[in-house]
Amino acid sequence: MDRIPILRMGSFLLVTIQVDLYDRLALTLEADLVQMVNKTQARGVLIDISAVSIVDSFMGRIIGNIASMSKILDAETVVVGMQPAVAITLIELGLPLKGVHTALDVEKGMRLLTEMIGTEQPEESEDDDYITD
C-alpha cells in the first residue's frame, strides 16, 4: 500500500506531499502522522503541499484533523506552499482552514514554528525578518 513519507528534522516533522491524494492515502497519512508525533515527541508538523494541485473538502478536513490532533499532542501544524488556485478554490468551497497556520515555503514555515514554540534551532541569521501572526 502507498504511504507518504514523514521526515524527522530535529523536533519537527516534515511531510512533503508529491502525489495526488485519494481518500485512503490521506487517511493513512493522518494516522501515521499522529503516531509519529507521539513517538518522536515532535513539537511541530510541517506539511508541504506546494506540489498538490487539488484540495477538496475531504483533503481539507484531513489537514484540519491533523492540526487539531497534533495540537492535543502539543505540536503546532503549519501548512506551507499552497498554490494560489488551490487557495482561491478552498475559500470558494467554504473551507478557510481556521486554526491551521500557513507559510509561503518550508523555510518560512520552519521559522514560524520556531517562533511559536521557541525550541533550540540552528543559529538564525542576524536579520531574522520573519513575519509574526
Added chain:
Amino acid sequence: MSTTLYKVLQKKKKNILEYWMSLQLSDDGLREDLITNEDLRVQSEELVNALIANLSEASSLDLQAESWDPVIEILGGISITRARQGFSPRETGNFIFTLKESILQVLNEEIKGQPEVLFEESRKINRLMDNLSVITFETFIKGREEVILRQTDEISEISTPVIRVWDGILALPIIGTLDSSRTQVVMESLLQEIVETGSGIAILDISGVPAVDSLVAQHLIKTVSATRLMGAECIISGIRPEIAQTVVHLGIDLSNIITKASLASALAYAFRTLRLEVRKSNIVAPKN
C-alpha cells in the same frame, strides 16, 4: 451541378486563375504592403484548385457537405490571416468577389450561345460563391474579435500592476471600478506574484476605487482569505471615509481584515511587521 459546367471550369482553371489575378492586381485595394504578389498568387491558386477540384467530385453545392471542408478550411485560413494582418473588410471581401467575377466571366465565354443554360449555371455559381463570401466574413470578423479579446486581456493585465515596494512587500493599487471579472484578475495576479517573489505581505490599495458594494467587499474578503491560506498577509489600504460608511451601512464585516487609511500607513504597518525601521539619518546624503 451539371457535368458540362464542371468540365468547362476544369478545362479553364488556368484562365480563371489568370483572370482573377489580373482583377486582384488591378484593384485599387491591392495591399502590396501586406502581402507580396507571389504570396497572393500562391493563395489564390490554392483556393482555385481546391474549389474546382471539389466541383468535380461533389455534385452537391451544399456547403454543409463534408467534401467542402477543405475549401472552407483554406478560405477560413486566408480570411483569419488577413484579419490579423490588418486587411480591411472591403479588401478581404474583394478577394472572394473577384473570384466569383472570374468564374462567371469564364462561364460566359464558354456557354455564350445558350443563354438559358448560362443563366441557370450562373445562378448556381452565384449562390455557391455568396455562401463562401459569408464564410469569409464570418471568419474575418472572428479573427478581428480574437484580436479584441486579446487586447481586453492585455488591458486588464496592465490595469492590475503588482509592484514590489520592498523586499517581502507587494503593493497593488486598484484604479477604477471593481467588477467580478476584474477582481478575479486582481486576485490571481496578486497571489501569483506572492508565490513568485515569496513576499509575506501584500497591500491592496483601493483609494482609486469609486465605490464598494457588498459584492466588491466579498471579493476583497475572498482575496484576503486566500492570501492567508497561502501563508501571507493581505492589508487593504486607501479606504476613504465614504467607503467606511457604506461598508458599515451594508453590514459588511471587515473586522478580520487589516485595514489602513492610506498606502503610507499600510507600508508603515508592513515595516513594523517585518521589524524594519525607517529613520532620519544624521549623515547628510551627498547631492548628485
Added chain:
Amino acid sequence: MIISLTKDPVTIQKEQDVVLFRNRLKEVAVKIKMGLLNQTRLITASSEIVRNMLRYADGGVGLIEIVSRGRDNGIRLTFTDKGPGIADLTLAMRDGYSTGKSLGLGLPGSKRLVDEFDIKSKLGEGTIVMMLKWTK
C-alpha cells in the same frame, strides 16, 4: 444554445478511479485552454461529487463533454448513479448539512465553484448531477 462537441464517459467504481477521472478531466481542460484557476475549481467540484457517488451509491458514471455556446467553450460534467437518491435536495444543498460524517460542503461548495449546476434525484432510483464550467 449549448452544443456538445465530444462525449467521454468514465466509469467510477473504486477509489483510485477518482484520480483517473481527475486526470482525464485535466487533459480535456488543458485541450480547450481552460485557465488554471477554473481547472482547479472544476476538478475540485467534480471530486466532491465523485466522492459522494462512491460513498452513497457504490459508484456510477461521470460523463465529460466539451461544449460550446457562441464563441465560449466549456466542460459539462454529468454524474449518474443508481444509488438510494437524496431525500431532501434543499437540505442537501445547504452549507454544513451532511447525513454522513463529512463537513457537508460537498454539494453547496461544488455549486459555488462552477458556472451552472443542476441536481435531480429520485428516492430509490438514483441521482444525476450536472455541472458546467466555461473556459473564461
